[in-house]
Amino acid sequence: MKCIIVDDEPLAREGIKQYIEEVSDLSLIGSFKSAMEAGSFLQSQKVDLMFLDIQMPGITGTEFLKTLQSKPLTIMTTAYTDYAIESFELDVVDYLLKPIRLARFMKAVNKAKELFDLYQRPHEVEEIADDFIYVKADRKFVKIFYQEINYIKGLKDYVSIHAADRKIITAMNVKTILSHLPKKIFYRVNKSYIINIDKIDTVETDFVNIVGEEIPIGHTYKEAFLKDVIKGKLIKR
Numbered sequence: 001m002k003c004i005i006v007d008d009e010p011l012a013r014e015g016i017k018q019y020i021e022e023v024s025d026l027s028l029i030g031s032f033k034s035a036m037e038a039g040s041f042l043q044s045q046k047v048d049l050m051f052l053d054i055q056m057p058g059i060t061g062t063e064f065l066k067t068l069q070s071k072p073l074t075i076m077t078t079a080y081t082d083y084a085i086e087s088f089e090l091d092v093v094d095y096l097l098k099p100i101r102l103a104r105f106m107k108a109v110n111k112a113k114e115l116f117d118l119y120q121r122p123h124e125v126e127e128i129a130d131d132f133i134y135v136k137a138d139r140k141f142v143k144i145f146y147q148e149i150n151y152i153k154g155l156k157d158y159v160s161i162h163a164a165d166r167k168i169i170t171a172m173n174v175k176t177i178l179s180h181l182p183k184k185i186f187y188r189v190n191k192s193y194i195i196n197i198d199k200i201d202t203v204e205t206d207f208v209n210i211v212g213e214e215i216p217i218g219h220t221y222k223e224a225f226l227k228d229v230i231k232g233k234l235i236k237r
Contacts, residue, residue, distance in 0.1 A: 001025060001027070001048035001049045001112065001113065002027050002045075002048045003026050003027065003028055003048060003050065003072075004028070004031065004047050004049075004051070004072075005020075005030070005031045005032065005050075006032045006034070006035060006051065006064075007033070007056070007077065008033050008034060008053065012077065016100070016105075017031060019105045022102070023106070023109055029045065030045070030047075034056060034057070034059075035056060035061065035063075036059070038052075048072055048116055049074075049093075049116070050071075050072045050073070050074045051074075051077050053077050053078060054076060054078040055078065061076060062076075062090060065092075073093050073112045074093060075092065075093050075095075075108045075109075076092050076094070076096065077096045077100060078096070079098040088156065091173070093111050094108035094111055094112070096108055114157075114171070115173075118171060118172055131147070132144060132145045132146060133146075135170040135177075136171070137168050137170045144163060146181070146185055146196070147196075147198065148163040149161060149162070149196050150162045150164065150195075150196055150210050150213070151193055151194065151210055151213065152174070152186075152193065152194040152195075153192055153193055154192040155169070157173070159172055159174060161177075174188065174191070174192065174194060185197060187225060187228065189216070189221050190215075190217060190221055191218060195210060196210070
């Protein structure tokens with residue numbers, strides 16, 4: 001994996017650099033003292049993994065991550081615990097507290113490598129026909145018909161597929177599985193949920209009700225959802 005370091009502290013950059021040199025799967029292609037420098041680099045270079053500090057002058061690591069349209073896999077590195085929830089809401093791979101121990105660094109890198117390998121193997125979700133897919137779960141390929149699926153919930157590095165009479169957990173993110181599902185049936189209503197629009201019972205101000213489950217509609221998704229799913233089917237008096 002091609003990786004970069006973004007940290008305003010020279011000693012922190014050097015420490016992570018030394019750890020990277022211990023891992024044969026990692027190749028350091030850039031080290032930056034600010035998010036602005038890293039942003040310019042990311043516009044012209046392909047980066048697989050980014051080690052990103054949070055507290056930096058000018059723009060914080062989390063603010064920087066929000067500006068990126070195409071994010072590399074990201075491991076946050078910080079001396080503060082306060083930003084953990086915000087970081088994981090941005091789908092980071094891991095959150096490392098300084099001073100970083102090698103064993104903990106390796107654990108985070110292994111998680112990143114698993115995700116990287118998964119993204120390189122699109123056959124993990126194989127679209128076989130117009131009405132079903134296979135997903136890999138528990139060391140086997142599981143066949144799921146589209147009309148079985150009520151909704152899909154993202155669980156950081158996994159998704160949980162809630163079907164009529166079973167729940168299947170598979171290692172991938174929401175964006176990946178959505179790309180393999182027909183848009184006329186499935187719709188993403190927030191960062192963590194994809195719903196089967198055929199299973200909708202009711203739609204309220206901030207949530208969709210599907211088989212007794214209240215699924216929140218994200219603020220940034222609401223306008224498009226109402227336009228694409230509701231507007232064309234709404235009967236007015």
